[in-house]
Amino acid sequence: MPKFIIQLGLFVVLVLGLQMCIPSANTDMPDEIKLLDEFLKRGADVIYFGDSTINWDVPSDKSDYNSPQLLQHFLPDRKVARISHSSYQSDIYESYAKYIVQTDKARQIKAVIIPVNMRMFSPQWDRQPGWQFEKEKITLRIKDTLAMKFYKPLEVFKFFEPRLNRFDYENTDVRDTDQVMGKVRDFDNPSYRNFSEENLKNIIRFHYMGAVPPDHRRLKALINAARIFQLAGIEPILYITPLDWETMTKVLGKRAIQQLISNTTVVTKALAENNLAVLDLSLSLHHSEFSWEEDGHGTYFPNEHLRIKGRIFVIAKLLKHTTLNEK
């Protein structure tokens, strides 16, 4: 047996050695990371992170400018870069923060904009296996190391797969305030996106009505991300994205607003305790500025996607209440 183990060991060493000779296959890296490298090379000084709310457009809008493009329009002297992906959340921003601080030694980046979408605290977003961005997080961690030689094999053998699976997701409690009202599987099922008054009510409860605890992992990650930037001398600009509070009130009554305010207060307070400011835009827009009713694809999914007017509003607020205008 020992002889066999030595032979097998030699074979493994041979294969690993040969693998080292194969050029790194970094073409399989997530596009956003490649884009970030490109931006860093081109000297971007503002990075605008975000999920689909910053670039969703609907056919009835006259312009399809996304939020970073709008910001660039208003700040022609600055170089604004967009790093966004549907359902990006604070966890991935934290990984980006570590990578940027480590890579951008010259500190050409002066500010980063981080939208805080309140839905990311819901189990629908927080526990969704496909929205964990493990590949992105690991890639950012190993990018400049020897491990990149094994990027493809790691991918083939599912190293980047989310640790959470569908079963974990479906068995997560769903809360309305502090009350457990079922499991995810009771909400996220085939009938979930069909239109009915009952479904609309359930979706809103599922997405927004759970109480956000001060130690929520996404909140911790948000604080970490912002602190990493702050400590490195990069200004983190945070804002809570607008929510369709009118629909929420129409469906659930005033208690929807109360819960929303309670949750944004938890977030604002936790950030303030870490010397971080956040611009709260959650209650600032009317139902007409949201585009979800027009999203289509045969689904019915109330969310935070904005029309162009809504996006312009957000940018105007950012310019007014932050230091972005200052050189």
Place this chain on the structure above:
Amino acid sequence: MAFNSYQFLIFFPAVVLLYYAISHRWRWAWLLLASCFFYAAFIPVYLWILFFLITIDFFAALLIERATGHWRKALLGLSVLATCTVLFVFKYYDFFNASFVLLGQKLGLQYSPKVLSIILPLGLSFHTFQSLGYVIDVYRGVVKPERHLGRYALYVMFFPQLVAGPIERAKHLLPQLRKEQIFNSAFVVDGLRLMMWGMFKKVVIADRLALVVNSIYSDPTAFAGPSLVVATVFFAFQIYCDFSGYSDIAVGSARVLGIRLMQNFNCPYFAVSIADFWHRWHISLSTWFRDYVYISLGGNRVGWWRWRINIFITFLLSGLWHGAHSTFVLWGALHGVYYIFSKSILKENCWPRIFKIGCTFMLVGFAWILFRANSLSDAGYIMSHLWKGWGHGLRFGFEAGSIGLGLWEFFLAVGLIGFLITVEYIHEKKNLNLLVSQQPVILRWVIYAACTLVIMNMGIAVPIPFLYFQF
């Protein structure tokens, strides 16, 4: 955990090393613990279903041995009922309810049952069948019941074959689990070679073909005949490489531990008839149905009509075993019709072998449409449009990337199918495993290293679960 995961690459060597390091007395416990860990990596709570089934069937078998007369039959019935109830609740409850709702609507009756929407426990159909087979064998007196609960649990839960077979027989596996396995490097190398080939078939061939198949089958109405034919042929090879790849890894990893599992595939696409195909495809399941269903129904020792009905029922149940969906039931039924027709009408020796292989492949491939289609209407569309849209030549839509692979990748996939057929052809003539093992050591190392590097660098990264995991 899946065989093609990094977790398995760590888990397996650790299990093997400790297995050979400890005394034979404790090996069953170590393998059982490893099997629990292996299964728990998917959904830990489902281990309770396994424990429940194991306990029921273990004690049922002991009681059956002691009982006489009607009691034996009653105990067998109770055990089968318990196992089938678990299978029914987790796998078929929603399907039958949905069928009753449809029937109710047609008859103008109101029926609105609760939908369970349970995630199917992995490999449920496999280990329930293995468990059922054991109890029936004890009842028939084919095997003596196992008196060691731990060893019986290992027989059901042995991790290489736990989630997708081969569905083992008690008289084959249990004695091996009792016997002390001595480390034999030739046996271990044999197992590792099989695992490597299985992995190659899964991550390099099957998953590559899956990209095309998935994109076309997800919306078949967007494609014309040529693309539908390509997807259907690709699926025939995808499912073969996927499932036989899994079986090879299972058989190979068991062999590394000194245990021989039954062969599950034997070059099925070289079959010269449908009957021959079923002697070569998913052998552990087809023999299970033969031994426990077909023979129980009377087999061929009955009249002409009854024999045909027995065959048809067996294939119908085999279709239902695969999945709680009407497409699977029809797939089984179609194979039943093929089988009866080929046995009754066709004379097997009147055509050249290559013609018979081609015809069998086409029939099997045509039936795969039902197996793979997402719905009956999709299957109907594909079957009726295979011959349409050829006037414009082979437009596969590469420019739009709509079939899931670029031009170069597409031809690579075709080349890999050619490679597979060549390897299988050689294997049919001469045992390939033996052939490789007879080569000089340098050449063998070159082959192993090349194959490993190809798996590592040309494997498909998109997560595509083993197809038979869903059963």
